[in-house]
Amino acid sequence: MYSIVLAMLVVLVPLYTLHLGYNFATMGAVISSQALLQISLQLFGGMFSDRFGERIVWRMSFFAAVVGCIIFLFSSTLGALFSAQLFLGFSRAIYWNAGQTYGARLSEPDTPAIIARFLGYGSLGLIFGGPLAGAVAGTSGFTAAFALCCGFCCIPLIISFIMPSLPRRGAIQTIGDVIRPVPGLLRMRVLWLGVIMGFLSSMSVAMLGSVYIAFFKESGHSESVIGLVNALHSIGLVVFGFAFAYVLKRLGYQAMYGLSLVGMGVMTLLMVLTGSFLGALIPVIVILGIVFGASRVLYPVMAAQAAPPGLRATTMAVTGLGWATAMLIVPVSFGALADATSLATAINVAALILAGVGIISPFLFRLLYTAPEVRA
Secondary structure (H helix, E strand, O other), X not given: OHHHHHHHHHHHHHHHHHHOOOOHHHHHHHHHHOHHHHHHHHHHHHHHHHHHOHHHHHHHHHHHHHHHHHHHHHOOOHHHHHHHHXXXXXXXXXXXXXXXXXXXXXXXXXXXXXXXXXXXXXXXXHHHHHHHHHHHXXXXXXXXXXXXXXXXXXXXXXXXXXXXXXXXXXOOOOHHHHHOOHHHHHOOHHHHHHHHHHHHHHHHHHHHXXXXXXXXXXXXXOHHHXXXXXXXXXXXXXXHHHHHHHHHHHHOHHHHXXXXXXXXXXXXXXXXXXXXXXXXXXXXXXXXXXXXXXHHHHHHHHHHHHOXXXXXXXXXXXXXXXXXXXXXXXXXXXXXXXXXXXXXXXXXXXXXXXXXXXXXXXXXXXXXXXXXXXXX
């Protein structure tokens, strides 16, 4: 349900901002604003989860999401848009690590598969959220769409109070016990591979929720079609979420790392060429979703496998800093680039960055990868 809300907001926020008459740069700034708290709270969320448990973090996350949706529901000023995004940024910053660590603790030996399935199931919500947002906004207006988001947010908030508590072996006693290892985590070279992948994976999806949507709108597609396109992207993540463990075993970390980045770059270039033709755009978006899924699952798995005992959420939060940083700078910077040049140019630049890092990934692995720290 939470993923449905996130998918709806990915479509609604940029379209609503453009609907209010703001330009691409302002749209990018509004979208980026939610990442301000994602960066500052990434480590806090992981530490709080390691100290007090995942369920408390979930409650804080879902409550903040409800507040953010209510602000969207009753306001249209630029200041209110930024305020709503900050609450949603708080929610996102602390949710994902708690969810992934809760799932991983269900069966420690199956951590890679569990994290992949967690993201895969979450993407099922993304499939429905995009088309739903487009359909409701197109037929009943943005107010009805944001009201629906608010109602959906209340459901996981209620469920979080009845989720079972899992036993915590070697639980951290104080926040200080969690903070002290952070400098050591930042010195783990393998985690910087995760930070880089997190940044580029986030870059791809941040573009999807900002510049890509504006590009699809400029190409003549309606809100409903844009929602459908976003859903097709999520189908790819669902598919790869359930196939991740099998593919990782066959390819290994290095090959999956490079292929996913090059794949995202190539598919992004093709998206510019096919943007006006829905029949050609659909397979490109689906494949883009699949290779994005590989990158999205890979970096938290690398972090979870490298995590010291009792510090899994904190370790995953370290690599999550890359994701949050891209969420902050990509929409506003590429929105400004689109205003200065064109939407197609901004997308092509992003594609070249993705493919370029993928091409040099063997060098990055030789520099940063340490086999004992990451176990398949």
